[in-house]
Amino acid sequence: MAVKINGRSLRKSLKEYARGIAGGLLFSFPLLYTMEVWWAGFVAEPQDLLVLVIVTYLLLLGYNKFAGMHPDASWPSVFIDSIEEMGIGLLISFVVLLMLNRIQLSGMMIDELMGKLIIEAMAVSIGVSIGTAQLGAEAYEEKKERDNERPSLRDSKRALFVLGLCGAIVIGGNAAPTEEIVMIALEASPDHVFAMALGSLLLSIIVVYFSDFRGTSGLSSKNLVYNMTFDTCLSYLTALGASAFILWFFGRFDGVSFWVGFSQVIVLGVLASLGASAGRLLIK
Structure with missing residues (x-):
């Protein structure tokens, strides 16, 4: 037996x-x-x-x-x-x-x-x-x-959120504890921060809708603009939330101004957004 x-x-x-x-x-x-x-x-x-x-x-x-x-x-x-x-x-x-x-x-x-x-x-x-x-x-x-x-259960928005959160933490967590995130945030101007945020959004759209990754083939072209907007916003907000939590845990918000803390979230969000968008497709 x-x-x-x-x-x-x-x-x-x-x-x-x-x-x-x-x-x-x-x-x-x-x-x-x-x-x-x-x-x-x-x-x-x-x-x-x-x-x-x-x-x-x-x-x-x-x-x-x-x-x-x-x-x-x-x-x-x-x-x-x-x-x-x-x-x-x-x-x-x-x-x-x-x-x-x-x-x-x-x-x-x-x-x-x-x-x-x-x-x-x-x-x-x-x-x-x-x-x-x-x-x-x-x-x-x-x-x-x-x-x-x-x-599949994975087709629901709730599942996409959970999988995106896993991807964001796995990818973003590797850089969050390092001093480089703080250094980039301190030296970044508002233009740089805006460019990083915009780049993160564009990266999410490219990965989910135009990369032909495994898991993208089933995406419907119906209501494409709505789905693209919703999925991109969900993915990016998930990435920012994961970034904020990881940075908070490692004490990166202690003794810094709101702008520096916000900038750190955006900086780490570049990596976390890649994890959130690609992760929900690759780790299925």
Whole structure:
């Protein structure tokens, strides 16, 4: 009798875990090597870490329900899958940070160790979720057949928002902790900020409607102007919201004027908007 894990065979579960580990490393290695993230873990307050864990878990729930390996699964199964992915993210982060000598098992305060581990693990867990669902050829064929049989949950605006948010955080999160975002914002004039905002909008339109990415072929030409306007605004606002949250978490708004904070959001929004628009097409 085959051993089953969460309703799946042991062999299939091990394959999914392997894809999850690969995805976690693929999408989060830059953060694991970023000094600003280590410092954020050192100074993070417990309530900030709790907020990060809750937001990440909600994001995983949405992703696993709309675009994960088992979109037909019940909510209890989605809850379990999300917890598993966070657990894998914690394990990967612990091993990598220990290997890089960024955490020590002795001589390091527990607050610093847990802060670094949790911040890194939350980013890794999103990569784990994406990798589990996206990196397997067998999984891709199964999902393609299932989507051809009936309308997909991924076609709803709510799903597009969740997938766009995942893409924005994965792409934007790699640059948000760095000093370069602050430097660009401080040196940018209003003309530069306006150009970045306009460029982000144009990039979103190009990616979703004119790039011929996988996932764009089904876009209807009916009401094209309305759909283009709505989808672009939704994608960009999602990117700006994700950018603002990430920058807030890393303390980039502390002690700066409104203009500098606003400029940072627009600067990071260039990357996040690419993640929001391309991500919702590519991580399906």
